[in-house]
Amino acid sequence: MPSLANPTRFLDLAGRAIPWLTALTVVLFGAGLYLAFFVAPPDYQQGDTVRIMFVHVPAAWLALFGYMLIAAASLGTLIWRHPLADVAAKAAAPIGATFTFIALVTGSLWGKPMWGTYWVWDARLTSMLVLFLLYLGLIALWQAIEEPGRAGRAAAILALVGAINIPIIKFSVDWWNTLHQPASVVRLGGPTIDPSMLAPLVVMALAFTLLFVLLHLIAMRAEILRRRVRAMQLTQVEQAALVEA
Numbered sequence: 046m047p048s049l050a051n052p053t054r055f056l057d058l059a060g061r062a063i064p065w066l067t068a069l070t071v072v073l074f075g076a077g078l079y080l081a082f083f084v085a086p087p088d089y090q091q092g093d094t095v096r097i098m099f100v101h102v103p104a105a106w107l108a109l110f111g112y113m114l115i116a117a118a119s120l121g122t123l124i125w126r127h128p129l130a131d132v133a134a135k136a137a138a139p140i141g142a143t144f145t146f147i148a149l150v151t152g153s154l155w156g157k158p159m160w161g162t163y164w165v166w167d168a169r170l171t172s173m174l175v176l177f178l179l180y181l182g183l184i185a186l187w188q189a190i191e192e193p194g195r196a197g198r199a200a201a202i203l204a205l206v207g208a209i210n211i212p213i214i215k216f217s218v219d220w221w222n223t224l225h226q227p228a229s230v231v232r233l234g235g236p237t238i239d240p241s242m243l244a245p246l247v248v249m250a251l252a253f254t255l256l257f258v259l260l261h262l263i264a265m266r267a268e269i270l271r272r273r274v275r276a277m278q279l280t281q282v283e284q285a286a287l288v289e290a
């Protein structure tokens with residue numbers, strides 16, 4: 046772990062892992078899509094509409110995972126001053142926002158035939174919308190402050206304050222009377238979903254998770270290199286100013 050705190054070491058390890066992750070992600074998506082659309086049966090009530098689940102549920106899980114990753118990295122920024130903490134948080138924000146957007150859109154498309162409307166101010170849906178806005182706020186904050194250190198500390202504070210929304214999203218269906226169904230996969234009594242649908246869902250969830258990790262590694266590499274270029278440019282400007290003086 047200490048070696049991963051070194052940006053140069055991280056760049057080397059990530060560069061080696063990315064090709065393997067890419068191949069494994071493609072294989073899992075191929076298997077997951079085949080199982081989801083050609084093996085899994087239609088639901089007895091929802092018909093083929095239920096297949097939206099194989100995209101919606103993994104996207105929703107990763108929307109939460111992405112924000113929890115940002116919150117953990119924010120602790121690393123504020124408390125432990127980890128060299129890569131802010132890089133990890135900043136790289137995760139656009140990816141998490143994208144998965145949140147996918148979850149909201151697919152949820153609306155799934156809700157129309159089931160509920161008769163694309164959107165209701167349901168506790169789960171509203172808290173997911175708040176999560177999307179938090180992601181956008183973090184991205185805007187990083188863009189608004191030019192100096193990476195100040196931007197990272199400000200974003201870390203916002204991320205930790207916004208983390209209170211994560212348990213609200215998770216337990217909203219238990220705390221309030223909502224249209225959204227309760228947990229059917231990750232629950233104390235075990236999954237209630239039929240194995241014929243659970244297997245494709247698990248494969249798709251693994252594929253989406255690997256996609257998240259892959260995109261995150263690529264984004265972190267790009268951010269590290271961008272900061273190095275910025276540091277070199279600032280050094281050149283300072284040297285030029287000294288020569289002129």
